[in-house]
Amino acid sequence: MEVVFIVILVIAAIFVARSLKVVPQQHAWVVERLGKYHATLTPGLNILIPFIDRVAYQHSLKEIPLDVPSQVCITKDNTQLTVDGILYFQVTDPMRASYGASNYIVAITQLAQTTLRSVIGKMELDKTFEERTSINVAVVQALDEAALNWGVKVLRYEIKDLTPPAAILHAMQAQITAEREKRALIAASEGRRQEQINIATGEREAFIARSEGEKQAEINNAQGEAAAIVAVAEANADAIRKVAQAIREPGGEQAVQLKVAEKAVEAYAQLAQKNNTMIVPGNMTEVSGLIASAMAIIQRGAPVVPPPQR
Numbered sequence: 001m002e003v004v005f006i007v008i009l010v011i012a013a014i015f016v017a018r019s020l021k022v023v024p025q026q027h028a029w030v031v032e033r034l035g036k037y038h039a040t041l042t043p044g045l046n047i048l049i050p051f052i053d054r055v056a057y058q059h060s061l062k063e064i065p066l067d068v069p070s071q072v073c074i075t076k077d078n079t080q081l082t083v084d085g086i087l088y089f090q091v092t093d094p095m096r097a098s099y100g101a102s103n104y105i106v107a108i109t110q111l112a113q114t115t116l117r118s119v120i121g122k123m124e125l126d127k128t129f130e131e132r133t134s135i136n137v138a139v140v141q142a143l144d145e146a147a148l149n150w151g152v153k154v155l156r157y158e159i160k161d162l163t164p165p166a167a168i169l170h171a172m173q174a175q176i177t178a179e180r181e182k183r184a185l186i187a188a189s190e191g192r193r194q195e196q197i198n199i200a201t202g203e204r205e206a207f208i209a210r211s212e213g214e215k216q217a218e219i220n221n222a223q224g225e226a227a228a229i230v231a232v233a234e235a236n237a238d239a240i241r242k243v244a245q246a247i248r249e250p251g252g253e254q255a256v257q258l259k260v261a262e263k264a265v266e267a268y269a270q271l272a273q274k275n276n277t278m279i280v281p282g283n284m285t286e287v288s289g290l291i292a293s294a295m296a297i298i299q300r301g302a303p304v305v306p307p308p309q310r
Helices: 002-019 094-099 104-120 125-130 132-150 166-248 252-274 284-300
Strands: 020-023 027-033 036-041 044-047 053-060 064-074 080-091 152-163
Touching: 002 020, 020 027, 027 094, 036 053, 036 094, 053 094, 064 104, 080 104, 080 132, 094 132, 104 132, 104 152, 125 132, 132 152
Parallel strands: none
Antiparallel strands: 020 044, 027 036, 027 053, 064 080, 080 152
């Protein structure tokens, strides 16, 4: 009895183990019943019929990175490029992923390589380095259309390396060096040109400043001379007014006559000292009359009128 009980217990355990299946999160299991697709088990506890149902395929629904092996591609200008990349995909239909292709990973890898060769073959070498984004997009579009029947969604493709031959690399490096030297020469010439412009601008501004200063100095000098002339004229006018006022006072005319006589005598005396030639007035009575009038004014203090001229 114990042996039978043990056998029954073992058989029950086998039945329970084969009938109860726990599917992890982000996984999908494909169940076949008698060799035919029956259902797709979702995460959690699932019950199967032992010996009739079996789990044929197990798929992960997570995003899967797939390394695409490097390959040699020929560009439009007949240049070889060694290209490798990485592909990201996700199983969206477990049933199609199980029966759509014998090995969808190999199929995606081969299709990625052929599509990449086709896309790069339409571009020139320089464009392949500039158009990485467009290459990635083209590969993803081509894979997504084909992988739809495989129950797989291609999310993105990224090129890791684009390696041209060593000779091409050397030529590209020489071109880059020449371009940098060209930019350096252009920058230096632009600097010299700007320097000359700055010097010329500074000299022009300095010349303008000097001319403005000279102009202002001349204006100030002219204004100063004009003010001096006005001041002298006003002083002379004031002096003349005072002399005229003094003449109108009593004894003013006699004082004027005395002053005139003194100046005349001094003038004749100076002429006699500076010249070898004796200068004698044509009418001696004029000199004697001036002297007499001056002596009379000094001695008497009385007004004396000089004799009339003849």
